[in-house]
Amino acid sequence: METVVGSRARSDIREFIQAKFPGARFTDSDDIFGLGFATSLFAMQLVMFVEQRFGFQVDNDDLDLANFRSVDAMAALVARAAPAAVEQGVAGGTGA
Amino acid sequence: MKRIGVVGAGVMGAGVAQCLAQHGFQVVLVDLGADVLDQARERIRLDVRMGRLLNNGPAELDPDLIQGTTDYDDLAEVDFVIENITEKWELKQRVYPRLDQICRPDVVFAANTSALSITRIAALTRRPDRVIGLHFMNPVPMKPSVEVIRGWHTSAETVRTAEKLLAGMGKNGIVVGDAPGFVSNRVLMLTINEAVCLVHEQVATAEQVDRIFTSCFGHRMGPLETADLIGLDTILYSVEVLYESYNDSKYRPCPLLRQMVDAGLHGRKSGQGFYTYR
Numbered sequence: 225m226e227t228v229v230g231s232r233a234r235s236d237i238r239e240f241i242q243a244k245f246p247g248a249r250f251t252d253s254d255d256i257f258g259l260g261f262a263t264s265l266f267a268m269q270l271v272m273f274v275e276q277r278f279g280f281q282v283d284n285d286d287l288d289l290a291n292f293r294s295v296d297a298m299a300a301l302v303a304r305a306a307p308a309a310v311e312q313g314v315a316g317g318t319g320a
Numbered sequence: 321m322k323r324i325g326v327v328g329a330g331v332m333g334a335g336v337a338q339c340l341a342q343h344g345f346q347v348v349l350v351d352l353g354a355d356v357l358d359q360a361r362e363r364i365r366l367d368v369r370m371g372r373l374l375n376n377g378p379a380e381l382d383p384d385l386i387q388g389t390t391d392y393d394d395l396a397e398v399d400f401v402i403e404n405i406t407e408k409w410e411l412k413q414r415v416y417p418r419l420d421q422i423c424r425p426d427v428v429f430a431a432n433t434s435a436l437s438i439t440r441i442a443a444l445t446r447r448p449d450r451v452i453g454l455h456f457m458n459p460v461p462m463k464p465s466v467e468v469i470r471g472w473h474t475s476a477e478t479v480r481t482a483e484k485l486l487a488g489m490g491k492n493g494i495v496v497g498d499a500p501g502f503v504s505n506r507v508l509m510l511t512i513n514e515a516v517c518l519v520h521e522q523v524a525t526a527e528q529v530d531r532i533f534t535s536c537f538g539h540r541m542g543p544l545e546t547a548d549l550i551g552l553d554t555i556l557y558s559v560e561v562l563y564e565s566y567n568d569s570k571y572r573p574c575p576l577l578r579q580m581v582d583a584g585l586h587g588r589k590s591g592q593g594f595y596t597y598r
Binding site for chain 1: 366369370372373374376379380527534535540541545549596597
């Protein structure tokens, strides 16, 4: 079962994508590149967002498009690679 | 050819330097300011990571392969020069005679220009037979082909040398003649300029224009997203060069394009163009 913190990381990622593509409709499990609105060049922006937002560097082995195809995949990467950063970043980051 | 001089460390120069280094060439990367070279290093680091992300390439690059310098004299021992400075004739006019003095007489100069005449650039040197155009596309490491432009005096041997270098970079060349805008930009810049006019006249939004190209024509990217990627300042320069070269009003830059450039909205590299990149 997902934690509250994990759920907020997920919503942060979703919010970032939605802000870039205001008209896009997608679920957390959708392949955003497959849907056509996000190009592969956007993938690097996702990497940079995740790194800045959650305060860690994506490991070279994790620099794989599969980890950035969907909100679910990115949330899983963040939870796996930087669980502590997620707690800290989300708790202090959104100001909500 | 082992040691390649890359002049200009902006988006294109950094991309060329990265691609060369990734294929084992030693690169001397020259620009006027240390800050520009620092930005180029950071851009290369990010682009190498992007290559890893998209193509499963190496995640790191040997930093010793690219020597950044602000001293043109460091080009004295290079075997080939690729020049990537801003598309302004006044700047090219200053750089080429300087390169001509510093580099060995056998060295080929390739102008990575999207619009300026190779014949005219060659006339700035005492080696017009060894000047050629290599119009790389952005992002350089990801594009398989290069538009190669033969100037009036460009020799067959120079074309072969350039093709050999491109092969060493994992690319192939498409050799065309020298006319303003060549093939690529004569068509592309006019298309982008017309797309900007459509937005200016409120016929369609940027998203709508681009969607017609992506959804209807199946292009990977629409003209305005392409413009943001290239840089709106570069687009404006290129359209202005076409306008001046042909003296034909069909190349007149759209006022909105000029205004966006004046406002600092240069596209992806500035964080804002027709789209937002923050």
